[in-house]
Amino acid sequence: MDEPIKLFVAVLAREHIDTILDIENVSHRLPWSRANFEGEIETGQANFWVFFIGSAIVAYGGFWNMDGDGNITNITVAEEYRKRKIGSSVLIFLLSEMTRMGLEKASLEVRESNSAAIALYAAAGFTQVGQRTKYYDDGETALIFSKTLAG
């Protein structure tokens, strides 16, 4: 059996951004910019974390607290580390932080073509509650997923 992966977590800091951008740019059709990540640090809402195996950044993710709704803004796993339950671990971590903060539900938007992410969210108990046609700048529709958090 494979050894369980030991993930370390840190709050996003400026020193992480160069590596994160390398991962972001090959992971998303419309990647976040450096300014987007810096914004996560500068805002008082900074709920954004970086996940390591040893000293290597392998994943990151975060959410905004929107009036009791934890809106997941980004979950990304570096390509060479995918399909090893790291995305699931990041998601579980974000949900537990939301619960700790007393949030009532979690939500997110996902591209309708992103079957990997949709399967990840469905496996974690999210259900589709709506969609936003042409939500993304390239015209793709977003599916809205939501999950009630245990109080």
Ligand SMILES: CC(C)(COP(=O)(O)OP(=O)(O)OC[C@H]1O[C@@H](n2cnc3c(N)ncnc32)[C@H](O)[C@@H]1OP(=O)(O)O)[C@@H](O)C(=O)NCCC(=O)NCCS
């Ligand atoms: C989506 C993403 C975060 C998943 O991370 P991951 O570490 O590979 O996911 P996990 O190994 O934890 O997979 C958990 C479940 O998600 C689903 N899943 C993950 N990758 C999948 C794929 N390529 N195809 C189909 N289902 C997939 C499966 O149900 C999987 O459970 P299983 O392993 O028992 O089959 C990763 O593919 C990624 O970073 N993609 C690019 C960025 C992105 O699209 N982020 C989401 C934006 S909304």
